[in-house]
Amino acid sequence: MKLPEWYWLSSAVLAAYGFLVVANNDTEEIQDDERAKATCPMRLESSGKCSEAGGCPYQVSLPPLTVQLPQAFGRMEEVLKEVQNLKEMVNNLRKACQDCKLQADDNREPGRNGLRFPGTGAAGEAGDNRVEELESEVSRLSSELKNAKDELHVLHGRLDSLSLPNMNSIENYVDSKVANLTFVVNSLDGKCSSKCASQEQIQSRPVQHLIYKDCSDYYVIGKRSSEIYRVTPDPKNSSFEVYCDMETMGGGWTVLQARLDGSTNFTRPWQDYKAGFGNLRREFWLGNDKIHLLTKSKEMILRIDLEDFNGVKLYALYNQFYVANEFLKYRLHVGHYNGTAGDALRFNKHYNHDLKFFSTPDRDNDRYPSGNCGRYYSSGWWFDACLSANLNGKYYHQKYKGVRNGIFWGTWPGMSEAQPNGYKSSLKEAKMMIRPKHFKP
Ligand SMILES: *[C@@H]1O[C@H](CO)[C@@H](O)[C@H](O)[C@H]1NC(C)=O
Ligand SMILES: *[C@@H]1O[C@H](CO)[C@@H](O)[C@H](O)[C@H]1NC(C)=O
Ligand SMILES: *[C@@H]1O[C@H](CO)[C@@H](O)[C@H](O)[C@H]1NC(C)=O
């Protein structure tokens, strides 16, 4: 009885992710493994039940490896160096593997050895082939990185015309290459394993390496309660907690912002909007760096839910949502509108928040020449000159007078009516949340 191919594949993919986690977090997991590491450069873990015929799914873990990916042009050099290191590592691995192979052959119990590579009879040859495959993969990656670097050189000096999608696609390209490479490394045959750790150690070590990039990944594994979950949108960066809405329109939403009672002050400086603030279960801003990572990792759609003090509930849906990094001042990109609340983000030619930079009371990146919209309207937002929407405005429990700095959505029925000294209304609740475009609940 042979295990189906996908079974092995999925455990290898888990291993690939785990590998990236280890690469990132060189404190805890690695200390844990200090002993095994001292004796062997790579480690095998079983990742499921063996079949009766002796085929076992398992995965290989390698020593920590750090591959820094470019945030800017200059970092490309570093990546090339890292790839060089990778090449050396592959050579060392190959040597280690050959040494180990001899010993492994001695230790092997005939019949039910748990160390056979599923789907391959001659594990030895398969191991060598794998190493060779990996080597050619490394040199291919290396030359592709060189090409990408040349490409960047051509673009260098024309930063203005270098559109964001370009930079992102290069970053994503390198990301996917490294992910692929990691996959290959991890699927190396585990010939060394019998030497590295006792069978008991192998069996007792849990395998839980899957990465959840956003709330939709939790939905996919069956989580249905709206709760706080930990996500890792970018395996190279840290993970963090988010609130997941598993109810609205099928669920799977990662909530970026919530207003409901005025318990959190939203008049805050750049650093606060960058890092995030508030209480994930009540009112909060998730943080621009996190929003950037989430919207970079997958194509996202944005849903905005609004409610006024009369109990009217409306929503806006944008079929694309992306927030650039801090270097690009967290510039907003929204796609086509659909919904009931009106397209206040793209109100008209003069009031359009799409493609605008983020401004805060202490950082003026807006299009208003004679002042700072963020200071005037007490908020961090993608101000134009200045606004047709401001969901981070002040929380008012009732109608107010003066500067229109409340929670504002310009297309809300009656909200934009201009009576110079009259009362203005504010929204009671607001929520912004994202979900992968291709997610099907
Ligand atoms: C590593 O993981 C531990 C616990 O999982 C966490 O406390 C620590 O902050 C992480 N370190 C880094 C650098 O991410
Ligand atoms: C790695 O790349 C190859 C060729 O580009 C592709 O066929 C393969 O599916 C990729 N593997 C993964 C895990 O992405
Ligand atoms: C919110 O914070 C700002 C800046 O720290 C402060 O000026 C303002 O008074 C605070 N508002 C409330 C309602 O506490």
Ligand SMILES: *[C@@H]1O[C@H](CO)[C@@H](O)[C@H](O)[C@H]1NC(C)=O
């Ligand atoms: C991601 O990494 C970058 C650079 O290392 C850092 O500036 C940023 O704050 C990180 N983002 C998060 C959400 O940890």
Ligand SMILES: *[C@@H]1O[C@H](CO)[C@@H](O)[C@H](O)[C@H]1NC(C)=O
């Ligand atoms: C709005 O989006 C929903 C969900 O994607 C879709 O079912 C509906 O047809 C869209 N409506 C319009 C007018 O595009």
Ligand SMILES: [Ca+2]
């Ligand atoms: Ca200004």
